[in-house]
Amino acid sequence: MALDTAKAAVIYDLTATFDTAVAAAQPLYPRVCTVIESDGADEKYGWVDGMPGVREWIGDRQFKELRAATYEIENKHWESSLLLSKTNLADDRVSMYPPLMQELAAEATHHPDELWFQILENGNSSQCFDGQFFFDTDHEWGDSGTQSNDITCDVTNPAAVTVAEMKSAIRKAVRSLLAFKRPNGKLYHRTSQKPLDDLVVLVPLALRDQAYDAIEAELTGGGNSNVIIDRPEIITSAALSSDVKFYLFRTRQPLNPFVFQAREPLSRMTKGMDDSETKDVKFMTEARYNVGYLAWWNAIACTFTTSE
Template sequence: MNINPSTMKSLYDGFNTSFNKGLSSATSHWLKIAMKVSSSHAAENYGWLEDTPGIREWLGDRIIHDLSGAQYRIKNRTFEETVSVPRENIEDDTYGIFGPRLEKLGFDVAQFPDSLVFDLIKDGTVTKCFDGQYFFDTDHVGFDEQGDQVAASNYVAGAGPKWYLFDCSQPLKPMIYQERRPFDFTSKTAPNDDNVFFQNKYIYGTDGRCNAGYGLWQLAYCSGATLNEASYEAARTAMATLRRPSGKPLSIMATHMVVPPALEGVARRLISSTLISGGESNIWANSVELIVTAHVA
């Protein structure tokens, strides 16, 4: 290939097409359990996650529930991935071998939010959320039927692999994916770029600013107990019986289960099989959508 601005533009367009192909072909799960929030600052405050009592009959003046001034901040971080292509490969028309590598670059971008979100889920027993407690904890502030404060738990300890339930049916989600600047595809291919002049390489890469954080702990549950019908039912019940400060139910219902690969078979038998031993109907069949990811292993 004769290297000039026109041919380099064509090469960029081809690599960009490969990047976008990878971007659109990847399978990711984060959107199922995380709400995407656009960020316009170095960090965003989510003190407003504190729950309000809900709809009430309007008798007398309105009761104003101030959005909390508590500080739960998610600080944006910058991430990148960069590859180089030797000049000789372009001159000798062998640059086609790099197309799949640029496609993998886009694939990595599409899957990266999974890494942020699910790695944070795995760390939920030792990382604090908006109420100052660990995201998965045994002593969150909850409420009884009279609206009095009681200890509320969304965590059961155990020696086995941890598994998780989430209610993803509500406007607010259990997790947050915060995006300050989306990942894009860029290049350094000008003749006077240092990488070209000194190293005889053309560089292509992607970068973006984002981070993940915790949403409502009430919508999430973590268990280290043996995954079986009894522990699954107990976890669902614990989520469903959580109440607002007014004493009314939060109307939480688990919609998704997240497990590591080691529990995939057990989870599928529990929630996917229509029949159980003895030919009886499985009452939990299709009660939640299953997500299997090594990020929580």
Template sequence: MVLNRDALNALSRSFRALVMEAREGYQPLWPRIAAEVPSETRANYYAWLESLPEVRKWVGARQVQNLAAQTYAIENEKFEMTVAVARDDIEDDQIGLYTPLFRQLGIKAAEHDDQLVFNLLKEGFTAKAYDGKSFFANDHKIGKKTFSNRGNVPLTRENFRQALARMRSLTTEDGSPLGFFYRKPIYLVVGPALEATALEIVGVQTLPSGGSNPDYQAAEILLSPWLVDSAEPYWFLIDGAQALKPFVLQRRTRPEWIVKNDPETSEEAFSHDAIVYGLRERKAAGYLFWQLAYGSTGA
């Protein structure tokens, strides 16, 4: 291939199409547990709901139920992915070697959204939520009441039932049930090490000892590849049936294709005899409503 500007621009468009097509074809996991919110500035500020509004009989004047008791900021971060293609390979028409590579880049770019959101789960035992507590904590407040969405127990059938019962028992300050974790989907999020255990609890119709499984399809298993190493015993329950979500994926910019392909001016071409292609985007993931998520360290 002759390395003139037209040829290099056409090659860039070809590589970009491979990346974007693969990215768009990826089936993400994060929309099941997180809401996507556009961002127009450096950070978004979210109003914390002190008490979720309820329908009441209209007697006398309306009772205004305030939503914004405090605000919680999530700042956008900048991310990049950059690769270099040897100039010799372009000159020698070896472009086909890079076709699967650029498709894989598109998949990894899309998968990064999943990674950001699912990392919130394993970091939620220490990372702070809007109320200044760890997202998974034993002392969250609703009014003057204290509630827990955290456990330190392994994944067993009995512990699964107790966790579900605990989250179903959340109430408003006046004792009205929040009504979470009653409608499906409810997600049981585990890593590869707990997949078999989760399947035994909610994924099979018949118990190993015989008889029907009363917990069959009580939750849908959501397998996270990021729950490994020290997070291997972690497990979570997520209410996916609400308009609200426990997490947010905040998007400031979509992935932007950037290329340095001018052999005369590119530093990379001059120093390393390579053409550089990359993606740039700004986004963030953060915590919203702890009432919709339960987490256990499995300890």
């Protein structure tokens, strides 16, 4: 039996509000993840040794065999389901349901962020493609030498980091990142004519003020001009569990630090509005995806410590 006009209008309003909220959402994960379109239950990433460099062509070509590692990310199926009373929908005079749909949309669109924060904070104990933890002090592959993207910065009091200490730590993190080498011994980050414009600094609430004062203030505490060589974008999150650690990422690279593996996009559906045997209507969402580690050389974890 087809829906009557009133019921059809209710369904339209619910779905339109949800769709509008989804389109307006601005989750964080696209900023730090490379989006890979997946076409199966999982994806296997074949990581290769460094690409061969350019050489003077003398004699025959010299073909380099690439060494690969296997890294696998399994897609997962996610859902969110809401049961709504038809009577309440029919009698809604205070417009309670549009905000409910907006919140449901926010939950669905920002869920990948929740997954990302989990793997971010587990980066010191979870492996990436080279068999090392994603944040580790001894990444080594081929002719890269031993490299660390898990650094520390000594300060007077980690619980009360100063603006100057924050600025020094960010600069140290940038220097560390720019020095990373590929398995063939060449630099990952090529020399640029201009300051880097794709850096992101992720800080906990406890370091928010220090980060903004260190990067965005026009003057230093002494009244001198605040010179910023590379001005990172600052993102603050209460989702970070440590007050003495921040992260630096380089983004907009061929490979970002993390991967969002998209299998099936977010969809929504309703059921039961025209079923006279039930008093409720079901509103459901589903999607298939996962988040994982990708390019460790585009990420730095920096922890404030004290030598005292």
